[in-house]
Amino acid sequence: NAGVTQTPKFQVLKTGQSMTLQCAQDMNHEYMSWYRQDPGMGLRLIHYSVGAGITDQGEVPNGYNVSRSTTEDFPLRLLSAAPSQTSVYFCASSYSENQPQHFGDGTRLSIL
Amino acid sequence: GQQVMQIPQYQHVQEGEDFTTYCNSSTTLSNIQWYKQRPGGHPVFLIQLVKSGEVKKQKRLTFQFGEAKKNSSLHITATQTTDVGTYFCAGSRGTYKYIFGTGTRLKVLA
Numbered sequence: 001n002a003g004v005t006q007t008p009k010f011q012v013l014k015t016g017q018s019m020t021l022q023c024a025q026d027m028n029h030e031y032m033s034w035y036r037q038d039p040g041m042g043l044r045l046i047h048y049s050v051g052a053g054i055t056d057q058g059e060v061p062n063g064y065n066v067s068r069s070t071t072e073d074f075p076l077r078l079l080s081a082a083p084s085q086t087s088v089y090f091c092a093s094s095y096s097e098n099q100p101q102h103f104g105d106g107t108r109l110s111i112l
Numbered sequence: 113g114q115q116v117m118q119i120p121q122y123q124h125v126q127e128g129e130d131f132t133t134y135c136n137s138s139t140t141l142s143n144i145q146w147y148k149q150r151p152g153g154h155p156v157f158l159i160q161l162v163k164s165g166e167v168k169k170q171k172r173l174t175f176q177f178g179e180a181k182k183n184s185s186l187h188i189t190a191t192q193t194t195d196v197g198t199y200f201c202a203g204s205r206g207t208y209k210y211i212f213g214t215g216t217r218l219k220v221l222a
Contacts, residue, residue, distance in 0.1 A: 042212045042214040043200065044212070048209060097208040101147075101202075103154040
């Protein structure tokens with residue numbers, strides 16, 4: 001099993017560009033989340049999903065969109081990249097709301 | 113909104129010394145999880161606490177959940193160089209919406 005796979009691992013964008021960060025898990029987990037990690041700020045929840053077709057906002061959702069059309073995939077879309085979105089993005093999945101979260105290796109995103 | 117604070121932000125210890133990090137929530141939690149992140153890596157689950165006053169041990173690591181379910185602590189006895197990393201708590205109010213603490217970065221000097 002691959003666990004949680006995030007692509008790409010690194011990306012550089014220009015301000016105003018759009019892109020999609022991919023996240024896939026092969027553990028048949030219903031619950032998935034996106035976090036961003038900035039130096040000294042821990043992990044902040046962007047969006048999360050409790051099953052296919054169900055998404056909700058986290059702490060910092062502005063500028064990001066998500067959808068969950070399958071159990072396996074939970075892509076994160078940046079609509080119009082801004083320098084403030086430079087960060088490391090982690091995707092996580094879990095069997096249920098009170099089970100361990102399994103994290104991917106992260107995507108390091110720089111916006112110029 | 114819900115906030116989770118963690119102290120200290122940094123801790124440098126000599127190998128063999130003990131280490132403790134504290135986590136405090138602004139609201140009562142349903143459960144709290146602890147994670148460890150090595151430099152350049154991703155968070156890795158350590159443990160989950162659910163019951164008021166709960167204490168769990170993993171070898172040299174001791175985790176506590178406060179009676180009011182608003183605070184928690186992680187204590188490492190006799191630190192080793194392999195303990196280096198950042199330790200995060202993450203609290204939930206009963207949903208999948210976990211709020212992470214700011215983390216405590218541990219450095220162990222050999």
